[in-house]
Amino acid sequence: MAKEEKKEEAVVEQVEAKLTDIPGIGPGTVAKLEAAGVYDLMGLAVMSPSDLAELAGVGAAVARKAIQAARGMMQLGFTDGVEFDKKRQDIHYITTGSQNLNNLLGGKGVESKSITEAYGAFGSGKTQLGLTLTVSVQLPLEAGGANGKAVFIDTEGTFRPERIRQISESLGANPDKVLKNILVARAFNSDHQMLLLDKITELIKDGEPIKLVVIDSLTAHFRAEFSGRGQLADRQQRLNRYLHQLMKLAEQHNLAVYVTNQVMANPAMMFGDPTTAIGGNIVGHASTYRMYLRRGKGGSRVAKLIDSPNLPDNETSFFLTAGGVKDEEE
Numbered sequence: 001m002a003k004e005e006k007k008e009e010a011v012v013e014q015v016e017a018k019l020t021d022i023p024g025i026g027p028g029t030v031a032k033l034e035a036a037g038v039y040d041l042m043g044l045a046v047m048s049p050s051d052l053a054e055l056a057g058v059g060a061a062v063a064r065k066a067i068q069a070a071r072g073m074m075q076l077g078f079t080d081g082v083e084f085d086k087k088r089q090d091i092h093y094i095t096t097g098s099q100n101l102n103n104l105l106g107g108k109g110v111e112s113k114s115i116t117e118a119y120g121a122f123g124s125g126k127t128q129l130g131l132t133l134t135v136s137v138q139l140p141l142e143a144g145g146a147n148g149k150a151v152f153i154d155t156e157g158t159f160r161p162e163r164i165r166q167i168s169e170s171l172g173a174n175p176d177k178v179l180k181n182i183l184v185a186r187a188f189n190s191d192h193q194m195l196l197l198d199k200i201t202e203l204i205k206d207g208e209p210i211k212l213v214v215i216d217s218l219t220a221h222f223r224a225e226f227s228g229r230g231q232l233a234d235r236q237q238r239l240n241r242y243l244h245q246l247m248k249l250a251e252q253h254n255l256a257v258y259v260t261n262q263v264m265a266n267p268a269m270m271f272g273d274p275t276t277a278i279g280g281n282i283v284g285h286a287s288t289y290r291m292y293l294r295r296g297k298g299g300s301r302v303a304k305l306i307d308s309p310n311l312p313d314n315e316t317s318f319f320l321t322a323g324g325v326k327d328e329e330e
């Protein structure tokens with residue numbers, strides 16, 4: 001089966017058209033598009049004619065035709081179930097380090113071409129899971145990895161090389177090699193956070209085998225920058241655009257995206273746990289898998305799956321250890 005997949009990938013790559021195949025798009029326009037983060041037909045296909053006209057300095061009619069052509073070549077639209085199933089065949093999973101947690105996510109961990117979100121209070125394990133994933137993505141496929149590199153976008157200064165070393169050692173991996181395969185960037189504000197997504201696309205274009213993108217935290221900058229009254233709609237719109245870009249990145253490059261999210265008290269809620277995730281429905285709808293993490297008994301952590309498209313809502317427990325996320329305490 002692995003061979004089959006390889007063959008199919010090769011075929012898909014061969015027939016993939018370039019931006020310059022579009023009538024009205026020459027090398028000069030391509031340069032402008034690339035500078036704006038549009039690298040391929042999909043990027044063009046999802047643009048609005050007015051955006052393209054402005055960005056590339058072309059007329060409205062040319063822009064409309066170019067987008068139509070891109071959409072035609074992409075064959076955007078409906079696919080039947082068999083085709084859909086084929087598209088999902090190259091999906092891979094990255095182990096969380098805990099079989100319990102993997103099971104919660106469908107059996108094998110965090111899925112490629114998807115966004116997995118963890119929200120919860122401070123100390124619930126969101127960052128530790130992210131750090132663990134940056135190590136396990138480097139494992140070979142048979143060990144639950146993706147044989148790839150990780151990108152860690154750090155908005156809060158939580159990336160800890162010494163934790164990576166400990167987690168690597170617990171998995172029997174060489175800590176220096178592991179650290180080399182994690183590309184860390186500090187995002188200073190939400191614009192910067194957005195810009196870094198284009199950088200990831202560039203890295204992949206340059207041949208970096210990036211199979212995981214961690215964003216810790218997804219929402220903190222957006223929350224801080226749009227905290228005033230009347231700014232909520234603005235914030236949600238920008239967050240939505242960001243999540244859209246993220247999903248596109250995940251789908252186009254078959255990589256897994258893991259994002260963390262804070263909680264806030266919801267005073268309107270009278271029963272149950274009165275905490276809700278920042279970003280509300282926008283983030284909820286964009287995340288393919290959404291987990292709520294909290295402290296459990298005996299130092300454990302509890303993960304609850306919320307609104308998954310193909311898995312029942314469910315709960316499980318795991319531990320945070322020196323060696324990262326595990327089923328058992330050390």
Ligand code: GTP
Nearest residue numbers: 120121122123124125126127128129320321322323
């Ligand atoms: P915020 O970012 O503050 O919202 O929290 P978070 O959910 O990201 O928390 P994080 O993942 O950083 O979890 C912190 C917890 O992980 C600590 O309270 C410890 O319980 C645990 N932890 C961190 N490092 C180690 C370690 O080296 N050994 C062990 N046993 N536990 C650790």
Ligand code: MG
Nearest residue numbers: 126127128158
């Ligand atoms: Mg954290």
